[in-house]
Amino acid sequence: MAEIAALPRPGPAGPIDSPDALLAYERSLDCVHCGLCLPKCPTYLLTGREPSSPRGRIYLMRSWAEGRIAASERLSAELDFCLVCRACETVCPAGVRFGEMMEHARDEIGRARPDRAAGGFPRRFLLHFLLPSRSRMRRALALLRLYSFPPLRALLRPLLPKELRRREALLPRVPARLARLPELTPAQVGRRGRVAILRGCVTESLLPETTRATAAVLARNGWEVVAPEEPPCCGALHAHFGEIERAQALAKATIAAYEASGAETMVVDSAGCGSVMKEYGALLARDPAWKGRAVYFASRVRDVCEFLVERGFEPPARELRARVAYADACHLLHAQRVSSPPREVLRSIPGLTLVPLPETELCCGAAGIYTITNPETSRALLDRKVEILRKVRPDYLANGNPGCLLHYAAGLRGEGLPTNAVHPVELLAKAYEAPGR
Amino acid sequence: MTASPLVRDLLRMLEPDGVLCEPEDLLVYECDGLALFRATPEAVVLPRSTEQVAGVVRFCAARGVPIVARGAGTGLSGGATPAPGGIVLELARMNRILDVDAEDRTAHVETGLVNADLSAAVRSKGLFYAPDPSSQFASTIGGNVAENSGGPHGFKYGQTVRHVLGLTVVLNDGSVARIGGPNAENPGYDLVGVFVGSEGTFGIATEAWLRLTPIPPFVETLLFSFRSLLDGCRAVSEMVAAGVEAAALEMLDDRTIAAIEASVYAAGYPKEVGAVLLVELDGTREEVEAQAREARSIAKRCGALATSEAVEEAERARLWKGRKSAFGAMGRIAPDLYVQDAVVPRSRIAEVLAKIGAIADRHRLRLANVFHAGDGNLHPNLSYDARDADEVRRVLQAGEEMLRACVEAGGSLSGEHGIGLEKRDFMGLLFTEADLEAMGRVRRAFDPQGVFNPGKVLPLRACRERVPAPAEEPVAP
Ligand SMILES: Cc1cc2nc3c(=O)[nH]c(=O)nc-3n(C[C@H](O)[C@H](O)[C@H](O)COP(=O)(O)OP(=O)(O)OC[C@H]3O[C@@H](n4cnc5c(N)ncnc54)[C@H](O)[C@@H]3O)c2cc1C
Ligand code: SF4
Ligand code: SF4
Numbered sequence: 001m002a003e004i005a006a007l008p009r010p011g012p013a014g015p016i017d018s019p020d021a022l023l024a025y026e027r028s029l030d031c032v033h034c035g036l037c038l039p040k041c042p043t044y045l046l047t048g049r050e051p052s053s054p055r056g057r058i059y060l061m062r063s064w065a066e067g068r069i070a071a072s073e074r075l076s077a078e079l080d081f082c083l084v085c086r087a088c089e090t091v092c093p094a095g096v097r098f099g100e101m102m103e104h105a106r107d108e109i110g111r112a113r114p115d116r117a118a119g120g121f122p123r124r125f126l127l128h129f130l131l132p133s134r135s136r137m138r139r140a141l142a143l144l145r146l147y148s149f150p151p152l153r154a155l156l157r158p159l160l161p162k163e164l165r166r167r168e169a170l171l172p173r174v175p176a177r178l179a180r181l182p183e184l185t186p187a188q189v190g191r192r193g194r195v196a197i198l199r200g201c202v203t204e205s206l207l208p209e210t211t212r213a214t215a216a217v218l219a220r221n222g223w224e225v226v227a228p229e230e231p232p233c234c235g236a237l238h239a240h241f242g243e244i245e246r247a248q249a250l251a252k253a254t255i256a257a258y259e260a261s262g263a264e265t266m267v268v269d270s271a272g273c274g275s276v277m278k279e280y281g282a283l284l285a286r287d288p289a290w291k292g293r294a295v296y297f298a299s300r301v302r303d304v305c306e307f308l309v310e311r312g313f314e315p316p317a318r319e320l321r322a323r324v325a326y327a328d329a330c331h332l333l334h335a336q337r338v339s340s341p342p343r344e345v346l347r348s349i350p351g352l353t354l355v356p357l358p359e360t361e362l363c364c365g366a367a368g369i370y371t372i373t374n375p376e377t378s379r380a381l382l383d384r385k386v387e388i389l390r391k392v393r394p395d396y397l398a399n400g401n402p403g404c405l406l407h408y409a410a411g412l413r414g415e416g417l418p419t420n421a422v423h424p425v426e427l428l429a430k431a432y433e434a435p436g437r
Numbered sequence: 438m439t440a441s442p443l444v445r446d447l448l449r450m451l452e453p454d455g456v457l458c459e460p461e462d463l464l465v466y467e468c469d470g471l472a473l474f475r476a477t478p479e480a481v482v483l484p485r486s487t488e489q490v491a492g493v494v495r496f497c498a499a500r501g502v503p504i505v506a507r508g509a510g511t512g513l514s515g516g517a518t519p520a521p522g523g524i525v526l527e528l529a530r531m532n533r534i535l536d537v538d539a540e541d542r543t544a545h546v547e548t549g550l551v552n553a554d555l556s557a558a559v560r561s562k563g564l565f566y567a568p569d570p571s572s573q574f575a576s577t578i579g580g581n582v583a584e585n586s587g588g589p590h591g592f593k594y595g596q597t598v599r600h601v602l603g604l605t606v607v608l609n610d611g612s613v614a615r616i617g618g619p620n621a622e623n624p625g626y627d628l629v630g631v632f633v634g635s636e637g638t639f640g641i642a643t644e645a646w647l648r649l650t651p652i653p654p655f656v657e658t659l660l661f662s663f664r665s666l667l668d669g670c671r672a673v674s675e676m677v678a679a680g681v682e683a684a685a686l687e688m689l690d691d692r693t694i695a696a697i698e699a700s701v702y703a704a705g706y707p708k709e710v711g712a713v714l715l716v717e718l719d720g721t722r723e724e725v726e727a728q729a730r731e732a733r734s735i736a737k738r739c740g741a742l743a744t745s746e747a748v749e750e751a752e753r754a755r756l757w758k759g760r761k762s763a764f765g766a767m768g769r770i771a772p773d774l775y776v777q778d779a780v781v782p783r784s785r786i787a788e789v790l791a792k793i794g795a796i797a798d799r800h801r802l803r804l805a806n807v808f809h810a811g812d813g814n815l816h817p818n819l820s821y822d823a824r825d826a827d828e829v830r831r832v833l834q835a836g837e838e839m840l841r842a843c844v845e846a847g848g849s850l851s852g853e854h855g856i857g858l859e860k861r862d863f864m865g866l867l868f869t870e871a872d873l874e875a876m877g878r879v880r881r882a883f884d885p886q887g888v889f890n891p892g893k894v895l896p897l898r899a900c901r902e903r904v905p906a907p908a909e910e911p912v913a914p
Contacts, residue, residue, distance in 0.1 A: 036511075036765055048529030093701065094700070094766065
């Protein structure tokens with residue numbers, strides 16, 4: 001039998017000339033191969049396969065950067081299978097920066113294999129066509145709203161092929177009227193300063209209640225709120241899916257809009273957007289003209305609950321009797337390490353009971369456009385959540401990320417469960433308004 | 438990709454996603470927690486049942502295809518490194534808890550179950566699974582059984598072998614045998630004792646009956662800081678001598694503390710001290726308080742700089758998570774980490790630590806120490822870069838010298854990480870030819886053809902894998 005000897009590891013075959021590959025390579029060296037991240041990774045939990053674990057993916061990225069494997073179909077499929085939920089970062093004692101590594105590796109491999117792009121046409125349509133333009137987004141959502149009209153949907157749905165019908169079940173329902181937020185909401189009590197909020201590419205139309213609640217809660221606590229019309233999108237999904245150049249362009253537009261707004265803090269009610277904005281410094285690190293501005297901007301970004309707790313907020317005086325389960329959004333818990341502020345906000349509401357929810361650190365499968373790119377896995381993770389919620393049966397499921405809220409809502413709707421998926425600030429806003437509703 | 442005949446046959450026994458054979462997939466299985474040893478398998482199989490395991494084993498054994506079992510691949514001695522030309526049998530999908538008997542305090546589980554998941558599942562019944570390797574949030578019961586893993590609390594509760602009542606094992610002809618059983622007393626040969634610690638060379642364990650332990654009514658974790666490891670070691674010796682019945686006695690040096698405090702597991706250990714000693718006491722409140730008084734006065738006598746204690750569960754968990762992430766946290770210092778695992782009599786810890794420090798210096802290597810002080814199980818950690826061939830050579834050389842120093846002091850080759858590939862050729866330091874031959878005979882009784890984890894644990898001569906005449910087999914270097 002062949003003997004296995006202890007061998008040094010060959011480094012890269014030659015110089016790594018692409019900055020993306022080099023960055024992924026350097027990050028991959030932080031991993032000591034201890035395996036502690038395995039059981040926290042949703043794709044490993046579902047499959048038990050090492051290549052679908054964080055350690056396995058890092059090994060693949062490292063081996064690819066070293067030239068041991070090519071940018072093959074199998075490699076890009078495995079990278080696309082990752083939810084970039086970053087649960088692996090929260091448990092990694094070596095401080096591996098997995099998200100950053102993955103974004104850059106995807107970008108580089110995407111360029112080497114233009115044919116790959118999991119999610120195909122729907123993904124490109126969304127990332128390249130809809131998200132970068134607010135007017136196109138609005139028109140698309142108007143169409144979707146039309147489709148959400150029950151009689152029409154009942155008529156059209158049976159005509160869809162089976163494959164599409166399953167995806168259709170996860171389509172968000174668009175609320176009846178578009179609530180346009182004014183560009184400026186004045187502070188309700190003694191003005192403490194001005195903050196900017198994000199209209200968001202989808203939140204404003206799909207979850208108008210959330211954006212409105214965010215503005216209302218801030219105003220109620222003495223903040224003047226600006227909501228700039230542009231840019232249409234912060235580039236979070238683009239960065240996430242390794243479309244770095246597009247993400248960079250949107251990041252610059254977001255920074256410029258913030259600078260022009262005269263706000264002291266950028267307050268974000270979308271965990272996914274907040275996490276990318278807090279990392280603009282890294283995203284624009286190679287652009288000397290923007291680096292400094294990006295780093296400063298990133299330091300001014302706060303999740304809305306984080307902001308409320310940090311700067312102090314008025315606990316509601318009136319009761320809101322409800323059982324609420326808080327589900328961590330990956331991009332809040334793992335990417336931003338924000339876990340107690342949303343809970344503090346909820347606990348401040350008299351009459352509200354915060355019920356424990358198992359597996360709250362596990363991804364729900366929404367993960368940006370993962371519902372489009374990997375519908376099966378997305379569904380499997382959602383089913384797992386719904387199963388737990390069926391047992392816990394809270395009145396509200398609170399979560400700080402629009403994508404997750406829509407995903408949970410689809411799952412709850414499908415099962416006919418009485419639970420409503422809401423952002424924590426919506427409950428706070430409700431408590432401020434109570435009674436009378 | 439066109440499947441090899443082996444893969445086609447395996448596919449007949451498992452579902453399509455239960456066999457991996459693409460080069461990218463095989464690549465990531467080339468090593469376990471000790472990445473210095475690497476070899477590519479022919480295929481990886483992921484069975485879901487004992488029957489599937491038996492089918493795969495019967496098939497492979499009949500064709501002489503080597504089989505290497507794998508749990509979470511956190512092993513640190515190369516135990517799960519594939520055998521060239523063989524398959525990796527990954528048990529991660531067999532992770533169900535089949536039954537818990539709270540009254541008899543036993544659990545019946547599949548061996549791919551993650552250690553910490555068992556404790557979490559039986560917690561509401563006031564029970565826990567005592568063996569707590571620092572890798573417990575990832576490593577599997579099967580891996581723990583194969584390595585006879587210990588952990589900080591092994592000092593009081595003993596290593597894995599004391600907590601295994603029975604096993605379902607797949608033997609090398611594909612037959613399924615139960616050894617031991619759900620009860621504490623099993624007549625006949627103690628095959629469980631033989632199997633535990635066999636490092637995947639006797640067969641594949643697919644199910645286990647495990648002993649559960651009642652959660653002690655009161656637990657307190659004391660943290661003492663010292664100017665030096667030496668002072669700390671003295672305190673440990675005196676505590677043990679004075680009859681302080683600690684559940685765990687763990688020591689961390691300044692470099693380990695710095696690495697942990699820079700990580701997400703920052704536990705609030707005091708910085709700028711030479712060493713930290715964690716002492717955990719459990720039992721009734723009165724017992725714990727009396728022992729804590731004793732421990733405090735001894736620590737003070739031995740020059741403790743500061744003391745703090747934690748009773749709250751969350752606070753204690755934080756102190757332990759810090760300790761248990763030490764290995765990973767060291768990853769911040771250099772790309773790779775080598776953890777030596779050796780045992781010395783408690784009375785000689787200080788002396789051996791000094792030698793270990795000198796060895797690291799001589800080889801220009803960065804050393805950090807973290808160890809189970811209660812049972813003299815040392816873990817010198819060497820940071821290095823696996824791409825630097827000279828540094829790799831120095832690490833291996835230093836590792837060997839450290840082992841020799843431990844054995845010379847009357848110690849042993851491994852406390853808990855096993856022999857695997859890494860220490861196979863050092864077995865001669867501790868055992869005579871006759872000793873090794875006795876072990877080889879037991880191994881051949883289980884696996885005459887040498888299909889299970891070949892090339893591991895015993896020097897090639899002693900295990901006589903597929904070689905009928907031992908005298909003709911060259912002695913491995
Ligand atoms: C951060 C870290 C901390 C650690 N701390 C400790 C510690 O405190 N104490 C300690 O003892 N160890 C420790 N270890 C070492 C390691 O975690 C243990 O050896 C563990 O038991 C390995 O389990 P695994 O599931 O990862 O097994 P693997 O690494 O996958 O396999 C280990 C061995 O077991 C065999 N095996 C696996 N499953 C089976 C099965 N079902 N049937 C038969 N053979 C099988 C394999 O062939 C291999 O030889 C640590 C490792 C790391 C990375
Ligand atoms: S926990 Fe961190 S260091 Fe350990 S294997 Fe995972 S990524 Fe690597
Ligand atoms: S980001 Fe999430 S899915 Fe991807 S490897 Fe890490 S834990 Fe797994």
